[in-house]
Amino acid sequence: VQLVESGGGQVQPGRSLRLSCAASGTALDYYAITWFRQATGKEREGVSCMHGNDDTTYYKDSVKGRFTMSRNDAKNTVYLEMNSLKPEDTAVYYCAIGDVYGIGSTWDVDALYDYWGQGTQVTVSS
Numbered sequence: 001v002q003l004v005e006s007g008g009g010q011v012q013p014g015r016s017l018r019l020s021c022a023a024s025g026t027a028l029d030y031y032a033i034t035w036f037r038q039a040t041g042k043e044r045e046g047v048s049c050m051h052g053n054d055d056t057t058y059y060k061d062s063v064k065g066r067f068t069m070s071r072n073d074a075k076n077t078v079y080l081e082m083n084s085l086k087p088e089d090t091a092v093y094y095c096a097i098g099d100v101y102g103i104g105s106t107w108d109v110d111a112l113y114d115y116w117g118q119g120t121q122v123t124v125s126s
Contacts, residue, residue, distance in 0.1 A: 033049065047060050
């Protein structure tokens with residue numbers, strides 16, 4: 001199983017970015033697919049999660065209304081559309097997958113995930 005993130009970059013506050021996470025080696029139907037981020041000097045935190053079996057989606061409170069997670073099954077890819085970006089969104093963003101039945105609503109516990117991508121840097125700065 002391999003996860004490859006892309007789409008990061010440097011943008012000004014208020015602008016948008018779309019991150020992609022392309023999965024290979026497995027379908028995503030029975031996984032929880034989650035975006036985590038880690039800012040310099042801070043702990044990794046969950047940003048958004050989608051359950052592959054029923055599309056239930058969760059968001060960290062600070063990104064609700066600004067970030068949207070979606071998927072394209074034909075491409076085996078999930079996306080994180082990030083709008084109205086703020087400097088505090090600056091971090092390395094990772095996608096991860098784990099057993100959806102084992103994760104359930106505890107989607108932001110990173111120890112529950114089995115596979116991780118390499119990360120993509122998002123920098124929000126004027």
